[in-house]
């Protein structure tokens with residue numbers, strides 16, 4: 216197996232690389248700055264998705280591809296930054312499509328990151344992989360265009376799975392450190408009603424899942440979420456319990472969050488209760504099924 220990864224230098228990618236290198240797999244990655252972001256045991260190659268250019272040597276003998284590249288959504292969504300969020304993903308996939316063509320292989324296994332933000336926000340409905348109930352906001356639009364672009368690779372005969380990732384819980388990066396900070400300061404409070412569902416996955420389980428999906432094609436869409444989603448106020452209450460901090464302040468109203476975060480407030484206010492029918496019925500084993508165990512491991516370091 217020779218695996219090429221885009222966006223390998225980020226939160227999810229570095230962990231997948233570590234897992235693969237540990238398993239003795241040959242790992243290569245495309246980065247905009249491969250010399251300044253070295254991943255131990257993996258070989259970095261230059262690409263510039265905005266100019267649709269890439270180092271052709273990276274593709275020789277590649278059997279599997281993981282696509283993770285894209286500008287972070289955790290930055291204020293100005294009109295120009297919204298364009299970057301979308302274009303960075305579309306251009307990366309277009310460049311990757313060209314690179315796959317360059318490899319001359321007719322059947323590469325491709326996993327392309329996607330997000331559960333595609334699903335309609337609802338306080339009750341549970342989305343599994345069959346759900347076609349999609350939202351209407353910016354995130355849904357981005358994900359739908361991102362997935363449509365990835366589909367072009369599948370149209371050329373490659374085995375594609377779209378991996379719709381939930382909220383990735385990690386000790387150092389992503390949502391958890393940001394959510395835990397006010398709690399650590401004794402200022403923990405539910406965001407919005409607190410009744411919105413948060414479908415999460417521990418970063419360690421997610422990296423193992425990507426490795427599992429390289430070897431096991433479960434289907435064209437896989438929801439990458441732990442089996443037990445939680446309400447947002449319960450997640451923050453668990454964080455407070457583990458950190459032994461108070462959690463009694465009144466909820467922060469939607470309007471205040473929108474004032475501070477702008478349109479990006481959708482990230483914390485939307486409710487997606489997501490289940491992975493495919494994973495639950497597979498032999499993939501989650502190490503962290505309940506949020507308490509995940510948070511305890513991540514916060515008590």
Ligand SMILES: NC(=O)c1ccc[n+]([C@@H]2O[C@H](COP(=O)([O-])OP(=O)(O)OC[C@H]3O[C@@H](n4cnc5c(N)ncnc54)[C@H](OP(=O)(O)O)[C@@H]3O)[C@@H](O)[C@H]2O)c1
Pocket residue numbers: 221222223224225226227228245246247248252264283284285286287288299303304307328329330331380381382383384389390
């Ligand atoms: N973390 C989550 O909770 C979560 C949830 C759902 C979906 N996802 C999706 O999963 C993917 C990986 O997530 P992550 O948390 O690992 O992301 P991340 O830490 O932000 O890393 C993304 C990587 O994409 C590349 N990148 C950044 N800006 C780019 C741009 N303008 N053009 C092209 N490439 C760019 C970077 O690689 P180089 O600098 O080396 O080029 C970076 O390391 C993302 O696309 C994200 O949207 C993440």
